[in-house]
Amino acid sequence: MDIDPEILFRALGDTTRQRCLVLLQQEGELCVCELTHALDAAQPKISRHLAHLREAGLVSDRREGLWIHYRLNPALPEWVRTVLRATAEGVAGHPPFASDKAALSRMPDRPFSRDWA
């Protein structure tokens, strides 16, 4: 799989998309309503940014009933994974990324249990 670096970094160049990617990296798989809640953002906004990430090849999606689960695209080249990992580690402690994770874990009635160490 090949990723155009211009498309990659333009996709990374928006805070909303960064926050989604960092959460996906930390949580593995999330549906739109979880991201919407974690970021406290309007649903169409999240949906459109996820579409952007999907078109850039960064995430893949999987439907399960009403829900659509997003995850990092498993076919990403290693250097892109390194970029995403370094970024997630670099920003994890700073706002708004730290509170996103907290908000997600506080979400009531999460549609799926995602128990993985």
Add this chain to the structure above:
Amino acid sequence: MDIDPEILFRALGDTTRQRCLVLLQQEGELCVCELTHALDAAQPKISRHLAHLREAGLVSDRREGLWIHYRLNPALPEWVRTVLRATAEGVAGHPPFASDKAALSRMPDRPFSRDWA
């Protein structure tokens, strides 16, 4: 030193700036005319993109006579260095990055000798 990830990735989201950063990473330090030659681009275009990188905190500059040498900002946080290194390694073999390096080494009358293994 702190780098805002949105500013970082927007700076990386342009092919011209990527090419400059990859060359700077490979060569250590380059003046504007070298970058202009390597990318075969107009001088004001290179100058403006370098200004963008400087304002984003990614590069620093040093004047020596008529020339201004640019280099990666030595104060970059480690995660940003990792991002830049992974990117440079990931794209080095692909166009236009590969030919940029070749064009630079073919440049006649390069203003400085930069001998470092």
Add this chain to the structure above:
DNA sequence: ACAATATATATCAAGTACCATATATTTTCG
């Protein structure tokens, strides 16, 4: 002080990106 060279900045037009709101689509359940 003047000319030449390297680099920087200004301007304008064209394209692009983002947000908020409204609306459409898809799936499940009764």
Add this chain to the structure above:
DNA sequence: CGAAAATATATGGTACTTGATATATATTGT
């Protein structure tokens, strides 16, 4: 089939980005 829930897309407005061209600034040597 109709309603409800989750997600996706469309629209319009505003703001940012980019490139090309022209011009300005800074430094050196004569």
